[in-house]
Amino acid sequence: MKIIIILGIFLTSIANAGEHQIPTAPQKYLDMQNPIVKMDEQLLKITSRLYKRKCSKCHGKKGDGKGYHAENIEIKPAAFSIPDYMLNRKDGQLFWIMMNGSDDTEMVSVGPGTDIGLSEQQMWELITYLRKEFTK
Template sequence: MKAITVAAISALLSPLSHGADDASGERLYTMYCTQCHGMHGNGLGVNSSRMSVQPRSHIEREEMMARSDEELFKVIQQGGKSIDKSNLMPAWGDNLSEEEISALVAHLRQLCCKESGNE
């Protein structure tokens, strides 16, 4: 029993490397971001009405184009404080692999700046 327990814990302690590649940026956005940034990416997520700092709208092209991909990657990985923004944006670097964060950055670019819709 103890061996099983140790094995189970060891398995959990390992990074979830798996299907990082399987989860698309859109899927990851739905899972990790929409609660604050909204199901439409407009910053009006279900938590936003009670937040002291409003989450960024990801569909505002001008604002999003002012941020480089590197900045977006950094804020997802290290949290809002890493770019002198709100600590309400948490650091996701332990939860998400670098590949997953890159997929999220690519999805943010889709949301803000895809040719149809938000221009």
Template sequence: MAGAGFEAVSSDAAETRKFMEEKMHRNFYRILKKLLYFILAGVILSGSAAWAAEKYYYDWTAPPEIASMKNPYSGNPGVRKEGGAVYQKWCLRCHGRKGDGEGSSSLSLRIPPGDFTDKKRMNAQTDGTLFWKVRVGRGEMPPWQLILRKEEIWKAIGFIRKFSK
């Protein structure tokens, strides 16, 4: 009789063990499946974030309503001096004394600062576009809207324009 009871216990243990192995196997694949979904979601999200960042970096286009804005100080020669003071204080380090993008800090930047002496490039930029770019910044160029008033930015743009004349 002792042997019969042992076989019954042994048989139950084997079935329990088999049941537990199957359950662990199913749980493993369920967890693996969830993990793969999370990894896939991460890849998709990081790819879309990288795409958005790349689009932001390369597509530095001002909204049309801002690009069409006119410089309220355009044609006022006295204002150019004030714009020069703003340029000297805030822009000179990167954009240089000649506006050619070769300022004292330009060598430490990953992307060279804009060259305001390039007539073709500067003629393609409206005052509104320049205003927007200065205000919002990009990459290593800070968003100057946090430091400069709108009037100062407009005056600096008037000054910057002289480099491409």
């Protein structure tokens, strides 16, 4: 009996891990427009550096979700470079996750007032950078 219960818990946890989906942002965020439409070379460089310092250990240098820290975490980082991934995400979705983090995952909020402390402007720049660099 005990074994069945333990097996049950084990199987459910596997199923749940497989089922995790990144939560969808509230409509208010999905409707947001990214104010950063164009970035010059200089700003791209700065933003690329910011990405490497703050994001790539999880999301990977190539945006494939395979940063060196990704191995250690159960719920894996989003892989921006999966074909069509960026095409299917709205900027407001990406912005919301960066602003609020994703509960029960290692994606913490990175916005104003947090440890990382990015400005809203920097978050939009990162989103434009992710699109430019990793869309496939």
